[in-house]
Amino acid sequence: MRAAVEKEINSGTDPVHAVMAATEQFATMFKQLGGLMAERVTDLLDIQDRVIAQLRGLPEPGVPNPEQPSVLLAEDLAPVDTAGLDPAKVLAIATRLGGPTSHTAIIARQLGIPCVVAVHDLDSVEAGTQVLVDGECGEIVPGPDPQSAQQRVDAAKAQLAAVASWSGPGQTKDGHRVDILANVQDGPGARAAAETPAEGVGLFRTELCFLNSATEPGVREQADIYAEVLAAFPDSKVVVRTLDAGSDKPLAFATMPDEHNPALGVRGLRISLEDTGLLDRQLDAIAKAAEQTGTSPWVMAPMVATLDEAKLVGESVRSHGLKPGVMIEVPAAALHAERMLDVVDFLSIGTNDLTQYVMAADRMSAELAHLSDPWQPALLSLVAYVAEAGQHKGKPVGVCGEAAADPLLACVLVGMGVTSLSCAAAAVRSVGAKLGMVTLQQCQQAVRPVLDTDSPAAARAAARAILG
Template identity: 65%
Template sequence: MTQILTGTPVVGGVALGPALWPGHRPDHSAEALGAGVEIAEEQRADEAQRFTAAAAAVAARLRERASQNTGVAAEVLTATAGLAEDRGWIGAASGLIAKGASAPSAAVAATEQFAAVFTKLGGLMAERVTDLNDVRDRVLAELLGLPEPGVPTPDVPSVLLADDLAPADTAGLDPATTIALVTRLGGPTSHTAIIARQLGIPCVVAVPDLTGIGSGTVILVDGTTGEIVVEPDDATARARVDEHTRQAALVAGWSGPGRTADGTEVAILANVADGSSARAATDHPVEGVGLFRTELAFLERADEPSVEEQAAIYREVLDAFGGRKVVIRTLDAGSDKPLRFVDQPEEANPALGVRGDRIALAHPEIRAHQLDAIARAAEGSETSPWVMAPMIASPAEAAAFAAQVRERGLTAGVMIEVPAAAILASAILAEVDFVSIGTNDLTQYTMAADRMSADLASLTDPWQPAVLHLIATVARAGRDQRKPVGVCGEAAADPILACVLVGLGVTSLSSAPVAAAAVGARLAGVTRATCENAAAAALATADPAAARAAAAAVLENEEVRSAASR
């Protein structure tokens, strides 16, 4: 019997196939873990060594997978590898083993301790609980001589269902066999959702009652509307897939540059994390880089990378897009991306603590070295990079950063992620040459909602009218001062929302490269006036679902009129 479930749409597209659930995780029963059995004192040192060796093996495998990936996938795999060798976690487990616990039971107990702390901290730290549990199970499998847990390789193209997925699992998915992703938990801007977008597979999160769907059950996933149809009518389902395939063929034919049907230019740019992901991005119809995340060069380093090391990494990206626009974001560390070479005290709420620009204020040498490296990378390059700082909250912070950037002959900008910065956008733009709106964090901070919470997924939807109003404020300030206003959050990957953003006055859109063609093709089919009408319709609503529906209705009416006139 056909059943319809709904969740929060993350990556658009339509897919039809059998459901597939991840394989079983290691048994956590007391018997399997050896809980209650005291290890003899003379064997405890060997047991502790067995644990650390297992953790090191897991970390090595994750780093190997990171080296085979690019962009966000490589970044989160590297961060997850760091969890496997976290000194606090290993120390807690080793302490339990020293008291007689077995290595498997110590791994579980230590994880429970840290998971409780992360959950209490909330925000981005709570997001790491899924990653930590994944590391725990990989280490358990290593200790117990079991196959490494994770997602099985489907025999036929399948729809992957899960309560939640660790980024380490998501990063390894093959879009040819995993044709859609649906989770019961998670939010629209989680790392897993971002990786799904990078892979270009339809994705819906925060779907209740998902556990009632058995493996092998045929389901239809609509990543644009968030609809999951269980055991759909075959003819109807295949017609929807065929229509999506037809639309995808039209999208595949779009090659840029970005502009509306009446000629308004909108730069379609890529988010990248290193030279490898930048070179891969050139295979897509993008006009440059709107967000070069530089964290990958700093994560899991025992010491700060030298100016020479950094310059070489940055130059790879500049060379990949020779002569085209490249926007580099300075280090956005802290919170869920701690630096090993910086002594950061524990914070009650790291997402609202010392992160982004605030680390540079406490450690100015890190920013100075990074800006020196960017300037050195630009020497002799065809590209003069634009440079922006994350987590700017005031015009004074923007002015101080801009001065440092301009001293080195570079173009200065800032990220708008904090509501205060959006409200004071006019004053901030007076200090810099451009701004870029990070919709992931702007949404989280505006709605006071943990982006990883399934219960709050509707609040962290970038279609929230409150967020759209803040974007409109920033775009208006940019238009008044004739300065560029970009969007580099994942909202820029949604073709319908992209039209709304252009209608609000945004001048460039940067997202996962795989989304570029769909966004560009949609903009090419509508006029600037239609985008403005869609934006006005969205702003007039009071919830994200209504905003999405109102904007879509305006755009669809325009398409119908255009088809009738041809």
């Protein structure tokens, strides 16, 4: 982007308009990529505004912390604004734009501030209105009944106390074991996760280590990076995902250019099918990291759609002395889950992408947020089908999408037969604590009523009626 600004200035454009032109160029490109990259347009506009303020000698734009505890309603928030909020003064956030994986939502989660995104009628809420924000349900209620609101707040406080005291292991009230794992993207993240009760890593997003790499890192360089994560959990399960490049996570050395629809294009394992050496070199690096740390990582490939692809993954991973699995993100793979387990040792359901492909809805679109809800009954029916396949084959089936971070939904997933739940490290305690409050029988009893509903709201209500 700096180069684009310099090019504009060299052509005679003044600095302010050069910054605006460069921002527009990159914002257009990010919007065309869609998904996660489209959400980052907010970041670009924030950078633009701050640079222009500096050029004009004006104070940097930002969101001032309120003088008294308040709920912050906004069109959208830049990451730097969110990071600067005081949780003692900003009790909750609601924005009209954004998605569950936006920087705003992620940073708010890290700060412990409840955050609801894609709320379409915020303009109708006047300043000074008392509101109830439920970050777990994604609900904002203006002018709530005081008694009902207090009951919900008291229940939330009691739940927070239980969450704070939970230290593992992952199991139901009657002792049914379920691995509660963390999603990580690098060594520092893995070490931070190891400070929580997480029992291992259910999703190591290797591609996020290389977003700024112009060329493919060598085997040794990759091995050193992977070893950092493995060393953080030396005696625990660590599931490494091979490069999930393309679409909203373009890598300079592993992305097909000029695709009309990147989300349905050459991404994940499909890139390795175009360049088979890419997968082999990454598996070499994972094997070296395993040898270096004395660990036995599991390895799974993303965006697997066919049985032939699953066979390729199984053979390639086993040839490196590693345990093979595939992610279930494509509906075709879900429908062939049992046959997939004939050729690999485990499955991991990526509910984020599976949701957008089942519902034909961009999971980052605020306008389609209702279709991207992980409580969609059709989606959960497919998840239950995959979990049942794992039970038939006696092989593990985990969930590593946003669904696993929802404590109530996590219990329903366990009732379906899911054997592990992998979520953001910040959500590990809440998921583990909720699971420890219910029995396996309760989890199983909730499944059919949830699947028989016709909307996400009804599915949540059905689960709460049984699981509390």
